[in-house]
Amino acid sequence: MEENKQYYTISVYTENNVGLVNRISTIFLKRHVNLLSMTASESEIEDVYRFTILVKMTQEKVQKIVGQIEKQIEVIRAFYHTDEETISQETALYKVKSELLFNEPQIQNIIKRSGASIVTVNKRFFVISKTGRRIETEALHSALKPYGVLQFTRSGRIAVTKEAMNISEVLKDFDDID
Numbered sequence: 420m421e422e423n424k425q426y427y428t429i430s431v432y433t434e435n436n437v438g439l440v441n442r443i444s445t446i447f448l449k450r451h452v453n454l455l456s457m458t459a460s461e462s463e464i465e466d467v468y469r470f471t472i473l474v475k476m477t478q479e480k481v482q483k484i485v486g487q488i489e490k491q492i493e494v495i496r497a498f499y500h501t502d503e504e505t506i507s508q509e510t511a512l513y514k515v516k517s518e519l520l521f522n523e524p525q526i527q528n529i530i531k532r533s534g535a536s537i538v539t540v541n542k543r544f545f546v547i548s549k550t551g552r553r554i555e556t557e558a559l560h561s562a563l564k565p566y567g568v569l570q571f572t573r574s575g576r577i578a579v580t581k582e583a584m585n586i587s588e589v590l591k592d593f594d595d596i597d
Contacts, residue, residue: 426455427499428480428507428578430585431470432462434493442469443494445485452476456575460496464586473576476518500580507578511556512538513547513563514570520545523566533559544569 433439440459447454456472462469474481481499488497517540519526530537534563535549556573 422443423477424447424475425478426473426475426502427478428497428502428505429470429472429474429481429485429488429497430578430584431472431488431497432464432495432532433468433470433491434495435466435468436493439491439493440470442491442579443472443488447474450480450484452480452484458575458579461565462586469574471578497574497582500578504582505578505580507552507576508550509546509556509574509576510550511560511571511573511587513549513560513568514544515547515563515566515568517541517543517545517567526563526566529562533562535559539554 431443436578438459444457444494445456452474455475456471457473458493459468460471474484476484485497488494515537517524520537520540530547533549533550533555535547538547538548539546545557547563549556552575553573560568560571
């Protein structure tokens with residue numbers, strides 16, 4: 420059963436209430452599940468927020484966790500999707516010494532080949548931004564590592580489903596119940 424672990428993107432549509440992030444993360448903590456990433460933002464519906472959570476687990480376990488999440492009073496709906504069912508991206512920033520930009524011509528080639536862009540340059544450092552799948556942001560990090568990455572950070576996954584979710588219809592039904 421453990422060998423059937425795969426990546427799942429969990430989307431949680433909620434009201435915007437204090438403490439909800441803690442309660443949702445506690446659901447994972449109690450089950451000893453590591454969150455690979457978690458982002459929160461406004462959703463496509465006014466006054467409804469969306470958490471996007473990336474985990475690696477079995478389908479049985481993700482079903483149980485999504486069920487527990489939906490029991491939270493502020494949660495409107497929660498869904499899970501496989502990587503094949505979503506289009507996802509993340510953004511990474513890489514801070515590198517400025518002298519390398521001018522003294523190591525291969526740095527510019529690495530940036531160009533990766534589809535990244537330079538977002539700022541000053542006398543001490545420059546910052547590269549790369550948006551793409553995790554494998555792409557990791558590849559750029561690996562390519563830059565031999566030259567010395569001063570700082571590196573990556574956002575959590577953001578994702579949309581390939582198929583329509585029709586969350587507006589779900590919310591309309593939710594409002595009709597109240």
